[in-house]
Amino acid sequence: MNTKELLKGNIAIAKAALNCGCTCYFGYPITPQTEIGEYLSLEMQKNKLAYVCAESEIAAINMALGAASTGAKVMTSSSSCAVSLMQETISYACSDELPIVIVNVMRAGPGQGYIFPSQGDYNQATVGGGNGDYHTIVLSPTNVQECIDLTYKAFYLAQKYRNPVILLADGLLGQMAEPAELTDNPYPQIDNSNWRLDGANSRPSREIHSLEINQNKLNQHIINIYKKYEAIEKDECDFEEYLCEDAQIIFTAFGSLARHVKSVCNYYRSKGIKVGLFRPKTLYPFPYKKLNELSKKTPIFIDVEMNMGQMLKDIRLAILSNARISFIGKPVGNWLKEEEIINATDNIIKEHYASI
Amino acid sequence: MIRNFIISGSGGQGVLSIGTILANIFMLSNKYVNFCPCYGAEMRGGAVNCEINASDNELLTLQNSEVDIVVALNQTSFDKFISKVKRNGTIIVNSSLAKINKTRDDIKYIFAPMTQEAVRLGNIKIANSIALGIISKITDNFSIEKVKEAYEKILKNKTELIQKNLEAYLTGYNYLLERQ
Amino acid sequence: MQVYSAPKTIKENSDFTFCPGCDHGLAIKIVAQIIDELNLKENTIAVASSGCSVFLYNFLDVDCIESPHGRACAVATGVKRAHKANGDNKFVFTYQGDGDFASIGLSESMHSALRGENITAICINNTNYGMTGGQLGPTTIMGQITTTSQNGRNKEYHGFPIKTAEQIALCEGTSFSARVALYDIKNIINAKNTIKKAFEYQIENLGFSFVEILSSCPTNWKLSPKESHEKIKNELSKTFPLGIFKDIKND
DSSP states (O other): OOOOEEEEHHHHHHHHHHHTTOOEEEEOOOTTSHHHHHHHHHHHHHTTOEEEEOSSHHHHHHHHHHHHTTTOOEEEEEOHHHHHTTHHHHHHHHHHTOOOEEEEEEEEOSTTOEEEEBOTTHHHHHTOSSSSSOOOEEEOOSSHHHHHHHHHHHHHHHHHHTSOEEEEEEHHHHHOEEEEOOOOOOSOOOOOTTTOOSOOSSSOOOEEOSOOOOHHHHHHHHHHHHHHHHHHHHHOOOEEEESOTTOSEEEEOOTTHHHHHHHHHHHHHHTTOOEEEEEESEEESOOHHHHHHHHTTOOEEEEEESSSSSTHHHHHHHHTTSSEEEEEEOSBSSOOOHHHHHHHHHHHHHHHOTTO | OEEEEEEEEETTSOHHHHHHHHHHHHHHTTOEEEEEEOOGGGGTTSEEEEEEEEESSOOOOOOOSSEEEEEESSHHHHHHHGGGEEEEEEEEEETTSSOOOOOOSSSEEEEEOHHHHHHHHTOGGGHHHHHHHHHHHHTTOOOHHHHHHHHHHHHTTOHHHHHHHHHHHHHHHHHHHHHO | OOOOOOOTTBOTTOOOOSOTTOSHHHHHHHHHHHHHHTTOGGGEEEEEOSSGGGGHHHHBOSEEEEOSTTOHHHHHHHHHHHHHHTTOOOEEEEEEEHHIIIIITHHHHHHHHHHTOSOEEEEEEOSSBTTTTSBOOTTOOTTOOBTTBTTOOOHHHHOOOOOHHHHHHTSTTEEEEEEEEOSSHHHHHHHHHHHHHHHHHHHTTOOEEEEEEEOOOHHHHTOOHHHHHHHIIIIIHHHSOOEEEEETTTO
């Protein structure tokens, strides 16, 4: 039996959240992610779960912060310029070590930009717009099925590491419908009885705060958080390799744009040119190590993004001087088409690598 | 097989619903498919369109500059999307709401008075299903069971409406036969 | 015979770190006494805010989360609703300054009241930003000298102060809104009864309950504790009259 359903990315995210036990959603409308809140408004009220049409994204993320402190599975969703509004509280949540799933269905920027899709929030998500030393885990889906799979993973990693997780989708993926299967949540429940705030009943009272007036304690707190990030970097890197094994050229791309790049790989392979694709699924932790290994045997890397080269910096950090790196990108709007990528690639090859 | 479509019209003409049904038919026929609607402010002012891609293999292309088939349910959509038809592709036009005017000579045209036919069938809103019937006839000849199943997925238990839509679908499907 | 002891809900060995003569300590003690009397200690989650009020968790022996500046009511909304979704009715209150509640957080505060969020907010109004050294805030009264209104608050540069309890009373979701002061025994007893009532309204699920406490800030007002209380009695309570501005049971 075909258990697949034609699902919009936004609806897939909402359904997956409910399916893995999300009991709290707080949000404010913004195109192109509004369907998430619309869908959940009905479903969550039906089941008497926590749902608030917040007065702003600032209120929404802070409601999420409060709800997360109770140990509940919590989600908020928004887009680009409005995710900017949440940055302060994301920084708090990292210091408070509170698990919140934040969905960013990217639109064009900077500023208000417009509603067409873009990948311009790579920096905002991976580097963060809040103050202080912190990281958020960032997951990047490429199709609607991964919107489901990575939503499950986002809730799991958030609880496992007590840290906010950003699901970084884009307007195209959020709006697009594809057949996808609402599989069961494959991840185990994480026990949070040793930290959640549910009343100091038969135990000492607990405090969750980022303020620390003792500088030694604050130092130690941040060092401890960074030990956690070390573990995340060691254990949670996730990526897809496509025809990289014997490739002379490896493309790097993330999110739904990577599919166009994959199609470009097929084109070059059909011409006998050995081309592959490396797609990080976790943008933080970034798979530096794997990319570095690949760069020791592949001489040419071409990074393709729907922005002005934000992931490019991480690619360079991974590859160092092991291989040549070129960039193909444009900031916003219709995804770079296969023929555009092919033309640009041909030019790069002609200009720099005539020997291939 | 890779096929792509743009369906376009104005709000209330059922552009997105017929696009969803078409995408569901491909899914139920075990094809890879994706459906990209226009959204947000693009829809203000009443113009609606969506793109559907279907393939036997994993779909890697999400947005096309040109498609095999454009459905234009009114004049505005005809004017806007005729340039998106591939060479030797087809534009299916609702001639009840658009002029019969062949502005390009490298594509095929099917003009059908869909709104008029829908009114004759008793429901102006099922003109979109007539377009679906024409698509089926000129492309894959969908199995009627799959078509029915797709309607049932979207319209749930509105049996009368499903029946009406299937009637419109068959009217569209047979439209070319009758004209030949 | 023991005639007096600290409330159970005050942490043992906690020395208040507030300035001498500041009313924060008294306000926190009153809150602790009420938590004892209503037997709420094991069922409470408190939300502290930014500013002097942030240290709440150092003194109050209940589960407590600090909120970003101004967002205490939003954080409390999340805490309350998450527990409710889990089938638990927890007692949730915020403890905020006037800058937190009525300036940077006015939106969160007022929308929580409009939603009838079943939480209690306590707002310490000392007419300035205390923690940062006494700048002009939303409640600074006309003519008041602060470090950013060195010639006194005037309407040309600064506009007018907000009457928070009256504003919150206007929100349909508010069950109770009152203003109290702590400058003498009579008022302290009244403040305690009033806050207790606000807490009880939450327990009875009546909606958003709110108490604004006129409080002294001797350090930044550059007055003695006694003079500070006289200022509250003679000056502040003219701009900010004491009383109940909404009581869903009596209106």
